[in-house]
Amino acid sequence: PDPEFSYHAGDASGNYNPDDGNASVSVSIDISETDNSGLGAPFPNETQGFSMGLANGSEVFATAVNLSLPFTPDFAEDNLFTNGWTIGVVYAFTGGVTLPFTQQTTVITADYDTGGSMAGDPDGATVALTWDDGLGSPPVANVVVVDGGSSQALFDDGSITLNAVVTTDFIRGDVNADEKVNxxxxxxxxxxxxxxxxxxxxxxxxxxxxxxxxxxxxxxxxxxxxxxxxxxxxxxxxxxxxxxxxxxxxxxxxxxx
Incomplete structure (x- = not known):
């Protein structure tokens, strides 16, 4: 069988005050390869690069896509949209740099912000993070590159849970709550x-x-x-x-x- 890789979007949660609706969270993005050596397939496979596209609900938007590899790739470009982000990574233009995924490995930490979208919402929300081959222009496919060929990734979607938390203003030192500090x-x-x-x-x-x-x-x-x-x-x-x-x-x- 062909190499079989999976993209995993993590689950994260963040708190916000309904007065302003602001929250920031970070989500881990992982890659893993299925061990099909028992079926006669090579494992692990040496990957040469990958591309990703992850969509998000309207309650949040991505503010940064932070790549985390054991080396600096020759090419790594990301694009941020209101409804998701994309990234393309090439380890080395001339070859010689590869990366196996013998276990599930974090390759990206994606930062998200509500931008005040939850203002006035006392109930909270769960925002879906879904792998999407249609983001960007032209669209970016979710594939891993092995031996110059692309393998379509399997998808493990994630989510962001936004929790409404009401906190109270105070004056430091006004212990008895009489508006005086004395x-x-x-x-x-x-x-x-x-x-x-x-x-x-x-x-x-x-x-x-x-x-x-x-x-x-x-x-x-x-x-x-x-x-x-x-x-x-x-x-x-x-x-x-x-x-x-x-x-x-x-x-x-x-x-x-």
Whole structure:
């Protein structure tokens, strides 16, 4: 039998806030070869290049196609479209450079972005990634090159799951959610940590110095800011905002929302 290769598009997920609908994810793109040596076919076969076309749903678009090979090919050109991407790769124009796929191997990492397409959508979506021989002009076929001949790839489609995650704006240091950052917030931290006081509804606001921990250092930092001309609490401060990679658990409710 002829060489039998498969293209595998991975599955990935990303979170977005319905307020802006923005999310970015990366998807692994792999190649594998079926071992048909038991049927008398050579295995593994030494590939000389490949071309790909992967379509996507309207919720996302590709921002980059990052090639990952154990060498720098003589030719590697990709094209990005709103509905997918294509790439053509030739290892060496003069021959002498080949690559076997004895196991499933990642050759590309494709980056995707929603571009705000999920704004106002509280439900999320699953976006199909499907291999497509019709992308581009002229269309790019999904083939692997062996001994100067092309072998049509088998397809393993992928997907991107977009999850709506609502996170709450807050002001760093406003532990008691009264729109002020003052001595009362420092006392709240001490009472909560050591004296069984009430728990803040916005735990991340207690991390006044922004070091990722909540301890006496945060109370001291706040007192220094208020009374000894110390540095301001780290952002978001003095206005409402969010922290990078913030989760819903970081802040349930605050003065900001």
């Amino acid at each position: 001595i009362a917030d420092g006392i709240w931290i001490i009472y909560e940590l050591f004296l069984g006081g009430p728990v803040s509804t916005c735990p991340i606001s207690r991390d006044v110095n922004g070091d990722g921990n909540v301890d006496t250092g945060d109370a001291v930092y706040l007192f220094n800011y208020r009374f000894l001309d110390g540095p301001d609490p780290t952002a978001p401060f003095p206005d409402c905002g969010q922290e990078t990679d913030q989760t819903p658990e970081d802040c349930g409710t605050s003065f900001c929302g």
